[in-house]
Amino acid sequence: MRIGLAQIRPALGRLDRNLALHREMIQQAKEKQVDLVIFPELSLTGYQLQDLTYEVARTMDHPEIQEMVSLSKEVDLVFGMVEESPDHILYNAGVYASGGRIVHVHRKVYLPTYGMFDEARYFGRGRNIRSFETRFGRMGMLICEDMWHVSAPYLLAQDGAEWLIVLSNSPARRVGSEGLGSEQVWHRLLSNHAMLQGSYVFFAHRVGVEDGVTFFGGSMAYDPFGRLIKQGALFEPELVLVDVKPDQIRRARFQMPMLRDEDVELTARELNRIIARRTEEGTRS
Amino acid sequence: MNKIEEMLARAPYLRVNEKLTVAILTRALREEVEKAGFDRVILGLSGGIDSALSLYLCVEAFGKDRVTAVRMPYKTSSPSSLADAQAAIDDTGVESLTIDITPQIDAYFERFPDATPLRRGNKMARERMTILYDLSAQYNALVIGTSNKTELLLGYGTQYGDMASAVNPLGDLYKTQVRQLSAYLGVPQQIINKPPSADLWQDQTDEGELGFSYFDVDRLLYYLIDCRYTREQLSELGFPSDFVEGVTRRIVRNQYKRRLPVILKLGDRTIGVDFRYLRDWGL
Numbered sequence: 427m428r429i430g431l432a433q434i435r436p437a438l439g440r441l442d443r444n445l446a447l448h449r450e451m452i453q454q455a456k457e458k459q460v461d462l463v464i465f466p467e468l469s470l471t472g473y474q475l476q477d478l479t480y481e482v483a484r485t486m487d488h489p490e491i492q493e494m495v496s497l498s499k500e501v502d503l504v505f506g507m508v509e510e511s512p513d514h515i516l517y518n519a520g521v522y523a524s525g526g527r528i529v530h531v532h533r534k535v536y537l538p539t540y541g542m543f544d545e546a547r548y549f550g551r552g553r554n555i556r557s558f559e560t561r562f563g564r565m566g567m568l569i570c571e572d573m574w575h576v577s578a579p580y581l582l583a584q585d586g587a588e589w590l591i592v593l594s595n596s597p598a599r600r601v602g603s604e605g606l607g608s609e610q611v612w613h614r615l616l617s618n619h620a621m622l623q624g625s626y627v628f629f630a631h632r633v634g635v636e637d638g639v640t641f642f643g644g645s646m647a648y649d650p651f652g653r654l655i656k657q658g659a660l661f662e663p664e665l666v667l668v669d670v671k672p673d674q675i676r677r678a679r680f681q682m683p684m685l686r687d688e689d690v691e692l693t694a695r696e697l698n699r700i701i702a703r704r705t706e707e708g709t710r711s
Numbered sequence: 712m713n714k715i716e717e718m719l720a721r722a723p724y725l726r727v728n729e730k731l732t733v734a735i736l737t738r739a740l741r742e743e744v745e746k747a748g749f750d751r752v753i754l755g756l757s758g759g760i761d762s763a764l765s766l767y768l769c770v771e772a773f774g775k776d777r778v779t780a781v782r783m784p785y786k787t788s789s790p791s792s793l794a795d796a797q798a799a800i801d802d803t804g805v806e807s808l809t810i811d812i813t814p815q816i817d818a819y820f821e822r823f824p825d826a827t828p829l830r831r832g833n834k835m836a837r838e839r840m841t842i843l844y845d846l847s848a849q850y851n852a853l854v855i856g857t858s859n860k861t862e863l864l865l866g867y868g869t870q871y872g873d874m875a876s877a878v879n880p881l882g883d884l885y886k887t888q889v890r891q892l893s894a895y896l897g898v899p900q901q902i903i904n905k906p907p908s909a910d911l912w913q914d915q916t917d918e919g920e921l922g923f924s925y926f927d928v929d930r931l932l933y934y935l936i937d938c939r940y941t942r943e944q945l946s947e948l949g950f951p952s953d954f955v956e957g958v959t960r961r962i963v964r965n966q967y968k969r970r971l972p973v974i975l976k977l978g979d980r981t982i983g984v985d986f987r988y989l990r991d992w993g994l
Contacts, residue, residue, distance in 0.1 A: 437993070437994065438989060438991045438992060438994065439992055439993045440993055474989050476987040476988050477986060477988055478988060478992065598735055601727050601728060601731055601732050601735065602724075602726070602727065602728065603726040603727065603728055605728050605731055606728075606731055634742065635738070635739045635742040635743060635746075635991075636991050637743075637989040637990050637991050638739060638743065638878070640735050640738065640739050660734070661734060661735070661738050
């Protein structure tokens with residue numbers, strides 16, 4: 427199975443130009459016999475949208491979104507968009523489309539609103555973390571900050587996901603003597619979760635600059651043993667091709683049977699106890 | 712070990728990965744300029760290290776044929792500044808102009824013969840910036856900034872003067888890091904080695920005027936700004952409390968220089984307050 431990580435350079439607020447970028451990448455992917463093309467977070471719109479969020483939001487039946495979905499007839503697609511829900515709440519959403527229809531939508535749950543980030547000002551919060559069936563097996567999607575919460579990839583793996591897809595827009599930060607801090611932490615994060623959940627992890631990341639903020643690219647794929655199997659170029663657009671062997675998942679889970687041994691009842695019981703304790707503490711005078 | 716390496720050895724947290732930093736800065740420079748519809752840049756070259764580093768970054772980003780450097784001396788400017796700027800021009804091979812600002816500055820201050828050095832210095836800085844912006848129209852070029860993070864935080868610069876620009880590649884680099892990158896990019900040694908000066912009067916140095924060294928203040932700023940250390944933690948690291956207080960006061964007092972003009976709110980969506988778009992909107 428061949429995955430294509432579509433490391434594009436979206437133009438801020440320009441759906442027309444970004445759609446064209448998507449079409450080009452998809453065409454290129456088809457020529458390379460790719461089975462699944464994964465675009466980054468907010469790939470149709472760009473990232474620091476601020477008030478543009480309202481203008482680039484699209485309902486799922488909007489012609490531009492339907493055009494993207496129709497491009498999934500020959501190759502499965504994951505792309506990022508601003509979704510307007512029927513009750514006019516805007517979500518930072520990732521869409522999985524296959525065979526010309528939408529298979530699953532993940533609405534970003536954890537919206538960073540600190541430091542340089544301002545997402546909760548514009549986006550509603552997703553309420554679900556669920557894996558879903560595809561023609562390649564069960565997958566789970568997360569968007570950037572979601573991956574920073576241990577529970578998110580855990581829930582997806584417990585829900586049956588063998589493939590974790592992470593759509594991201596991560597600014598280049600903390601340029602120290604050793605290199606790019608923001609890239610290094612992603613390596614650690616993705617490697618650990620690939621290993622702990624015994625899953626492939628695909629990190630699709632963008633390039634380009636928005637008001638002086640550089641997105642570093644370097645899209646990555648980790649195998650279920652936590653080993654880096656491919657990384658795209660830093661800073662340059664690229665279709666990163668990753669060939670994967672589903673049997674690796676089986677082998678990893680035989681070798682490290684954490685999923686088998688995981689006690690979800692214990693987790694649920696302890697979580698309920700912790701919730702009760704926290705709520706009680708919150709109301710204690 | 713040279714002076715810069717000595718400083719970085721004492722404060723390794725200030726060291727940046729040179730290759731990566733240059734890669735990020737040159738790509739971002741190119742993208743921001745080209746997105747705005749320009750393919751040329753212009754900048755003022757004082758003979759000091761900041762404008763020299765900006766020049767070298769621009770040449771890395773655009774090639775020498777798309778960069779114009781402008782020297783704008785006043786009659787009291789040190790001749791060595793002019794020569795140092797020339798060394799950078801010769802080394803990079805960029806096109807350059809020299810515009811003597813003495814006539815217009817002197818004409819203006821004929822009316823105010825008692826004007827303080829501060830007023831004169833600010834006027835010169837703004838005169839230079841109006842020239843750069845005028846030439847930017849002639850050359851169809853964007854004005855590239857030369858203020859570093861240390862100066863910006865301390866407010867040690869002239870608003871709408873040397874602090875003005877369309878894109879500033881140095882604004883997130885402390886002075887010590889400017890020195891490190893300048894050495895890496897081959898800025899002439901004579902520029903790197905001389906004491907930083909706004910060159911407003913003879914023997915003026917930034918560090919003499921500020922009352923502390925850039926290296927000391929960079930170390931403080933790193934802990935104060937980047938790491939958000941408390942007064943107690945800074946004191947444990949050995950920073951004298953009057954130094955910490957003085958620098959903190961400067962940062963706070965000069966916040967106005969780092970912001971757009973305050974707009975008095977009336978409507979529902981006010982520019983910058985609740986009408987919020989990046990400059991790169993749709994570019």
